[in-house]
Protein backbone atom coordinates (compact mmCIF):
# COMPACT_ATOMS: atom_id res chain seq x y z
CA UNK A 1 0.00 0.00 0.00
CA UNK A 2 2.94 2.40 0.54
CA UNK A 3 5.73 3.56 -1.76
CA UNK A 4 8.36 2.50 0.74
CA UNK A 5 9.07 3.80 4.22
CA UNK A 6 8.22 7.41 4.96
CA UNK A 7 10.92 7.49 7.66
CA UNK A 8 13.99 5.25 7.99
CA UNK A 9 13.74 5.23 11.78
CA UNK A 10 10.81 6.15 14.05
CA UNK A 11 11.10 6.36 17.85
CA UNK A 12 7.97 5.92 19.97
CA UNK A 13 8.27 7.38 23.48
CA UNK A 14 5.56 6.02 25.80
CA UNK A 15 4.18 2.64 24.74
CA UNK A 16 0.45 2.90 25.40
CA UNK A 17 -2.70 2.74 23.28
CA UNK A 18 -1.68 5.37 20.76
CA UNK A 19 1.99 4.42 20.31
CA UNK A 20 1.20 0.72 20.03
CA UNK A 21 -1.55 1.41 17.48
CA UNK A 22 0.93 3.55 15.52
CA UNK A 23 3.41 0.68 15.56
CA UNK A 24 0.91 -1.89 14.27
CA UNK A 25 -0.59 0.48 11.69
CA UNK A 26 2.84 1.60 10.50
CA UNK A 27 4.18 -1.92 10.27
CA UNK A 28 1.22 -3.10 8.24
CA UNK A 29 1.69 -0.26 5.75
CA UNK A 30 5.51 -0.40 5.73
CA UNK A 31 5.85 3.22 6.83
CA UNK A 32 9.10 2.94 8.81
CA UNK A 33 12.37 1.11 8.24
CA UNK A 34 12.88 0.56 11.96
CA UNK A 35 10.76 1.44 15.00
CA UNK A 36 12.40 1.81 18.39
CA UNK A 37 10.35 2.21 21.55
CA UNK A 38 10.83 3.38 25.09
CA UNK A 39 8.51 3.17 28.10
CA UNK A 40 9.18 4.48 31.57
CA UNK A 41 8.50 1.30 33.50
CA UNK A 42 10.36 -1.98 33.21
CA UNK A 43 7.00 -3.81 33.27
CA UNK A 44 5.78 -1.97 30.15
CA UNK A 45 9.09 -2.57 28.35
CA UNK A 46 8.88 -6.28 29.24
CA UNK A 47 5.32 -6.50 27.93
CA UNK A 48 6.33 -4.69 24.74
CA UNK A 49 9.14 -7.18 24.15
CA UNK A 50 6.83 -10.13 24.84
CA UNK A 51 4.20 -9.05 22.32
CA UNK A 52 6.68 -7.92 19.65
CA UNK A 53 5.80 -4.26 19.96
CA UNK A 54 8.55 -2.26 18.19
CA UNK A 55 11.58 -3.59 16.35
CA UNK A 56 13.72 -2.68 19.37
CA UNK A 57 12.70 -1.71 22.90
CA UNK A 58 15.28 0.50 24.59
CA UNK A 59 15.97 1.00 28.30
CA UNK A 60 16.37 4.77 27.94
CA UNK A 61 14.62 7.48 25.94
CA UNK A 62 18.05 8.71 24.80
CA UNK A 63 18.86 5.34 23.22
CA UNK A 64 15.45 5.15 21.54
CA UNK A 65 15.70 8.55 19.81
CA UNK A 66 19.33 8.12 18.69
CA UNK A 67 19.45 8.43 14.90
CA UNK A 68 15.62 8.60 14.64
CA UNK A 69 14.11 10.61 11.76
CA UNK A 70 10.76 10.88 13.54
CA UNK A 71 10.28 10.99 17.31
CA UNK A 72 6.71 10.58 18.60
CA UNK A 73 5.93 11.72 22.15
CA UNK A 74 3.02 9.50 23.22
CA UNK A 75 2.88 10.11 26.97
CA UNK A 76 0.23 11.94 29.04
CA UNK A 77 0.12 15.67 28.29
CA UNK A 78 1.54 16.57 31.71
CA UNK A 79 4.67 14.46 31.07
CA UNK A 80 5.54 15.89 27.62
CA UNK A 81 7.86 18.66 28.85
CA UNK A 82 10.01 16.39 31.02
CA UNK A 83 10.31 13.83 28.23
CA UNK A 84 11.31 16.56 25.73
CA UNK A 85 14.03 17.79 28.12
CA UNK A 86 15.34 14.25 28.47
CA UNK A 87 15.59 13.50 24.74
CA UNK A 88 16.65 16.95 23.48
CA UNK A 89 20.45 16.42 23.63
CA UNK A 90 20.16 13.13 21.75
CA UNK A 91 18.07 14.21 18.75
CA UNK A 92 19.47 13.80 15.27
CA UNK A 93 19.85 17.06 13.29
CA UNK A 94 17.01 17.35 10.78
CA UNK A 95 14.72 14.98 12.72
CA UNK A 96 11.03 15.73 13.19
CA UNK A 97 9.56 15.66 16.69
CA UNK A 98 5.81 15.25 17.00
CA UNK A 99 3.38 14.37 19.78
CA UNK A 100 -0.11 12.88 19.99
CA UNK A 101 -1.37 14.78 23.04
CA UNK A 102 -5.05 15.67 23.37
CA UNK A 103 -4.19 19.30 24.20
CA UNK A 104 -1.98 21.40 21.96
CA UNK A 105 -1.20 24.88 23.41
CA UNK A 106 0.29 23.49 26.62
CA UNK A 107 2.31 20.84 24.79
CA UNK A 108 3.76 23.51 22.51
CA UNK A 109 4.67 25.64 25.53
CA UNK A 110 6.15 22.71 27.47
CA UNK A 111 8.01 20.93 24.67
CA UNK A 112 9.07 23.70 22.25
CA UNK A 113 11.62 25.47 24.50
CA UNK A 114 13.57 22.24 25.09
CA UNK A 115 14.07 21.34 21.43
CA UNK A 116 17.24 22.36 19.57
CA UNK A 117 16.95 24.55 16.46
CA UNK A 118 18.19 21.72 14.27
CA UNK A 119 14.93 19.69 14.60
CA UNK A 120 11.42 20.30 13.24
CA UNK A 121 8.57 20.34 15.77
CA UNK A 122 5.17 19.42 14.32
CA UNK A 123 2.60 18.86 17.09
CA UNK A 124 -0.22 16.45 16.25
CA UNK A 125 -3.38 14.86 17.62
CA UNK A 126 -5.13 11.78 16.22
CA UNK A 127 -8.85 12.03 16.97
CA UNK A 128 -9.11 8.34 17.65
CA UNK A 129 -8.94 6.33 20.80
CA UNK A 130 -10.69 3.97 23.15
CA UNK A 131 -11.16 3.74 26.90
CA UNK A 132 -8.32 1.21 27.06
CA UNK A 133 -4.68 2.02 27.75
CA UNK A 134 -1.30 0.35 27.89
CA UNK A 135 0.90 -1.50 25.38
CA UNK A 136 -1.54 -4.35 24.79
CA UNK A 137 -4.49 -2.12 23.91
CA UNK A 138 -3.31 -0.96 20.48
CA UNK A 139 -4.55 -2.17 17.09
CA UNK A 140 -3.64 -1.41 13.49
CA UNK A 141 -7.00 0.01 12.40
CA UNK A 142 -7.45 2.58 15.18
CA UNK A 143 -6.73 5.55 12.91
CA UNK A 144 -8.57 4.34 9.84
CA UNK A 145 -11.05 6.99 8.59
CA UNK A 146 -10.29 9.17 11.61
CA UNK A 147 -8.96 12.69 11.62
CA UNK A 148 -5.45 13.56 12.65
CA UNK A 149 -4.88 17.27 13.30
CA UNK A 150 -1.41 18.74 12.80
CA UNK A 151 -0.60 22.02 14.53
CA UNK A 152 2.69 23.35 13.09
CA UNK A 153 3.85 26.83 14.05
CA UNK A 154 3.97 29.30 11.14
CA UNK A 155 7.31 28.97 9.37
CA UNK A 156 7.72 25.25 10.10
CA UNK A 157 9.43 23.38 7.24
CA UNK A 158 6.66 22.46 4.74
CA UNK A 159 8.63 19.31 3.85
CA UNK A 160 8.61 18.15 7.48
CA UNK A 161 4.84 18.77 7.73
CA UNK A 162 4.16 17.02 4.41
CA UNK A 163 6.16 13.99 5.43
CA UNK A 164 4.32 13.66 8.74
CA UNK A 165 1.04 14.04 6.84
CA UNK A 166 2.04 11.14 4.56
CA UNK A 167 2.87 9.06 7.63
CA UNK A 168 -0.59 9.59 9.17
CA UNK A 169 -2.31 9.07 5.84
CA UNK A 170 -0.38 5.81 5.50
CA UNK A 171 -1.97 4.74 8.80
CA UNK A 172 -5.41 5.44 7.31
CA UNK A 173 -6.08 8.86 8.85
CA UNK A 174 -7.35 12.01 7.18
CA UNK A 175 -5.11 14.94 8.01
CA UNK A 176 -5.98 18.59 8.60
CA UNK A 177 -3.98 21.51 9.95
CA UNK A 178 -5.26 23.73 12.72
CA UNK A 179 -4.07 26.53 14.99
CA UNK A 180 -3.37 25.47 18.59
CA UNK A 181 -5.91 27.61 20.52
CA UNK A 182 -8.63 26.79 18.03
CA UNK A 183 -7.78 23.10 18.38
CA UNK A 184 -8.09 23.31 22.17
CA UNK A 185 -11.48 25.03 22.01
CA UNK A 186 -12.87 22.61 19.41
CA UNK A 187 -11.66 19.62 21.44
CA UNK A 188 -13.06 21.10 24.66
CA UNK A 189 -16.50 21.03 22.96
CA UNK A 190 -16.25 17.71 21.15
CA UNK A 191 -14.19 15.55 23.50
CA UNK A 192 -12.99 17.03 26.79
CA UNK A 193 -16.26 18.35 28.22
CA UNK A 194 -18.22 15.26 27.09
CA UNK A 195 -15.71 13.13 28.98
CA UNK A 196 -16.17 15.27 32.08
CA UNK A 197 -19.94 14.92 31.81
CA UNK A 198 -19.59 11.14 31.53
CA UNK A 199 -17.31 11.03 34.58
CA UNK A 200 -19.86 13.13 36.47
CA UNK A 201 -22.88 11.07 35.46
CA UNK A 202 -21.23 7.81 36.50
CA UNK A 203 -20.15 9.48 39.75
CA UNK A 204 -23.73 10.63 40.40
CA UNK A 205 -25.08 7.14 39.78
CA UNK A 206 -22.46 5.72 42.12
CA UNK A 207 -23.41 8.25 44.81
CA UNK A 208 -27.05 7.25 44.59
CA UNK A 209 -26.33 3.84 46.06
CA UNK A 210 -30.01 3.32 46.73
CA UNK A 211 -30.54 3.10 42.96
CA UNK A 212 -27.21 1.77 41.87
CA UNK A 213 -26.84 -1.33 44.00
CA UNK A 214 -26.75 -3.84 41.17
CA UNK A 215 -29.74 -2.19 39.48
CA UNK A 216 -27.66 0.27 37.49
CA UNK A 217 -25.70 -2.61 36.03
CA UNK A 218 -28.74 -4.80 35.55
CA UNK A 219 -31.00 -2.25 33.90
CA UNK A 220 -28.50 0.13 32.34
CA UNK A 221 -29.66 1.33 28.96
CA UNK A 222 -27.35 2.18 26.09
CA UNK A 223 -26.93 5.82 27.11
CA UNK A 224 -25.62 5.02 30.55
CA UNK A 225 -23.46 2.21 29.22
CA UNK A 226 -21.81 4.69 26.87
CA UNK A 227 -21.12 6.94 29.84
CA UNK A 228 -19.55 4.08 31.80
CA UNK A 229 -17.33 3.19 28.85
CA UNK A 230 -16.06 6.74 28.56
CA UNK A 231 -15.72 7.10 32.35
CA UNK A 232 -13.45 4.03 32.35
CA UNK A 233 -10.79 6.02 30.44
CA UNK A 234 -7.30 6.44 31.87
CA UNK A 235 -7.35 8.70 34.99
CA UNK A 236 -3.83 10.11 34.50
CA UNK A 237 -4.42 11.02 30.88
CA UNK A 238 -7.72 12.77 31.61
CA UNK A 239 -6.49 14.53 34.73
CA UNK A 240 -3.77 16.04 32.54
CA UNK A 241 -6.25 16.99 29.79
CA UNK A 242 -8.39 19.04 32.20
CA UNK A 243 -5.43 20.63 33.99
CA UNK A 244 -3.84 21.68 30.70
CA UNK A 245 -6.94 22.72 28.75
CA UNK A 246 -8.37 24.61 31.68
CA UNK A 247 -9.63 27.83 30.06
CA UNK A 248 -11.41 26.24 27.10
CA UNK A 249 -12.95 23.51 29.25
CA UNK A 250 -14.21 26.04 31.81
CA UNK A 251 -15.68 28.17 29.02
CA UNK A 252 -17.57 25.21 27.54
CA UNK A 253 -18.66 24.02 30.99
CA UNK A 254 -20.06 27.49 31.71
CA UNK A 255 -22.16 27.32 28.57
CA UNK A 256 -23.17 23.75 29.37
CA UNK A 257 -24.44 24.57 32.85
CA UNK A 258 -26.44 27.54 31.48
CA UNK A 259 -28.21 25.24 29.03
CA UNK A 260 -28.68 22.59 31.71
CA UNK A 261 -30.36 25.14 33.99
CA UNK A 262 -32.66 26.19 31.11
CA UNK A 263 -33.69 22.56 30.58
CA UNK A 264 -34.06 22.03 34.34
CA UNK A 265 -36.38 25.02 34.51
CA UNK A 266 -38.40 23.74 31.53
CA UNK A 267 -38.89 20.41 33.30
CA UNK A 268 -39.89 22.12 36.57
CA UNK A 269 -42.36 24.49 34.85
CA UNK A 270 -43.69 21.83 32.48
CA UNK A 271 -42.51 23.70 29.37
CA UNK A 272 -42.90 20.79 26.96
CA UNK A 273 -42.58 23.03 23.90
CA UNK A 274 -39.11 24.14 24.93
CA UNK A 275 -38.00 20.58 25.55
CA UNK A 276 -39.46 19.39 22.24
CA UNK A 277 -37.87 22.22 20.26
CA UNK A 278 -34.54 21.62 21.92
CA UNK A 279 -34.53 17.89 21.23
CA UNK A 280 -35.66 18.48 17.63
CA UNK A 281 -32.66 20.76 17.07
CA UNK A 282 -30.19 18.29 18.58
CA UNK A 283 -31.62 15.38 16.59
CA UNK A 284 -30.98 17.33 13.38
CA UNK A 285 -27.34 17.73 14.38
CA UNK A 286 -26.88 13.99 14.82
CA UNK A 287 -28.57 13.30 11.48
CA UNK A 288 -26.33 15.88 9.83
CA UNK A 289 -23.22 14.12 11.11
CA UNK A 290 -24.38 10.77 9.75
CA UNK A 291 -25.43 12.23 6.38
CA UNK A 292 -22.02 13.89 6.06
CA UNK A 293 -20.51 10.40 6.53
CA UNK A 294 -18.53 11.58 9.53
CA UNK A 295 -19.79 9.09 12.06
CA UNK A 296 -17.43 6.19 11.55
CA UNK A 297 -19.10 4.32 14.41
CA UNK A 298 -22.51 4.33 12.78
CA UNK A 299 -23.67 0.76 12.14
CA UNK A 300 -24.00 1.40 8.40
CA UNK A 301 -20.44 2.65 8.08
CA UNK A 302 -18.99 -0.85 7.80
CA UNK A 303 -16.46 -0.30 10.57
CA UNK A 304 -13.16 -2.08 10.06
CA UNK A 305 -12.59 -5.22 12.08
CA UNK A 306 -10.37 -4.65 15.12
CA UNK A 307 -7.14 -6.48 14.48
CA UNK A 308 -3.43 -6.02 14.87
Ligand SMILES: NC(=O)C1=CN([C@@H]2O[C@H](COP(=O)(O)OP(=O)(O)OC[C@H]3O[C@@H](n4cnc5c(N)ncnc54)[C@H](O)[C@@H]3O)[C@@H](O)[C@H]2O)C=CC1
Pocket residue numbers: 013014015016017018019039040041044074075076077079083100101102103125126127128129130131132133134135234237241
Ligand atom coordinates in the same frame (compact mmCIF):
# COMPACT_ATOMS: atom_id res chain seq x y z
N1 LIG B 1 -6.41 7.27 24.78
C1 LIG B 1 -6.95 7.97 23.82
O1 LIG B 1 -8.11 7.72 23.50
C2 LIG B 1 -6.18 9.07 23.16
C3 LIG B 1 -5.04 9.61 23.75
N2 LIG B 1 -4.36 10.64 23.15
C4 LIG B 1 -3.17 11.22 23.78
O2 LIG B 1 -2.11 10.33 23.54
C5 LIG B 1 -1.19 10.35 24.63
C6 LIG B 1 -0.95 8.93 25.08
O3 LIG B 1 -2.18 8.37 25.46
P1 LIG B 1 -2.41 6.78 25.51
O4 LIG B 1 -1.57 6.09 24.52
O5 LIG B 1 -3.87 6.58 25.51
O6 LIG B 1 -1.86 6.51 26.99
P2 LIG B 1 -1.49 5.16 27.73
O7 LIG B 1 -1.81 5.38 29.16
O8 LIG B 1 -2.03 3.96 27.04
O9 LIG B 1 0.11 5.18 27.56
C7 LIG B 1 0.91 6.22 28.04
C8 LIG B 1 2.36 5.79 28.09
O10 LIG B 1 3.13 6.86 28.65
C9 LIG B 1 3.93 6.38 29.72
N3 LIG B 1 4.11 7.44 30.71
C10 LIG B 1 3.21 7.88 31.61
N4 LIG B 1 3.73 8.87 32.34
C11 LIG B 1 4.98 9.05 31.91
C12 LIG B 1 6.05 9.90 32.29
N5 LIG B 1 5.89 10.77 33.30
N6 LIG B 1 7.20 9.81 31.64
C13 LIG B 1 7.36 8.92 30.65
N7 LIG B 1 6.40 8.08 30.23
C14 LIG B 1 5.23 8.14 30.87
C15 LIG B 1 3.17 5.19 30.25
O11 LIG B 1 3.99 4.32 30.96
C16 LIG B 1 2.63 4.58 28.96
O12 LIG B 1 3.65 3.80 28.35
C17 LIG B 1 -1.79 11.27 25.70
O13 LIG B 1 -1.13 12.52 25.64
C18 LIG B 1 -3.24 11.40 25.28
O14 LIG B 1 -3.76 12.68 25.62
C19 LIG B 1 -4.72 11.12 21.91
C20 LIG B 1 -5.82 10.59 21.27
C21 LIG B 1 -6.66 9.57 21.86
Ligand SMILES: O=C(O)C(=O)Cc1ccc(O)cc1
Pocket residue numbers: 101102126127128129130131191230
Ligand atom coordinates in the same frame (compact mmCIF):
# COMPACT_ATOMS: atom_id res chain seq x y z
O1 LIG C 1 -13.06 6.75 23.30
C1 LIG C 1 -13.61 7.79 22.95
O2 LIG C 1 -14.84 7.92 22.91
C2 LIG C 1 -12.79 8.97 22.57
O3 LIG C 1 -13.30 10.05 22.56
C3 LIG C 1 -11.38 8.73 22.16
C4 LIG C 1 -10.48 9.91 22.23
C5 LIG C 1 -10.00 10.33 23.45
C6 LIG C 1 -9.11 11.40 23.52
C7 LIG C 1 -8.73 12.06 22.39
O4 LIG C 1 -7.87 13.09 22.48
C8 LIG C 1 -9.20 11.67 21.15
C9 LIG C 1 -10.08 10.58 21.08
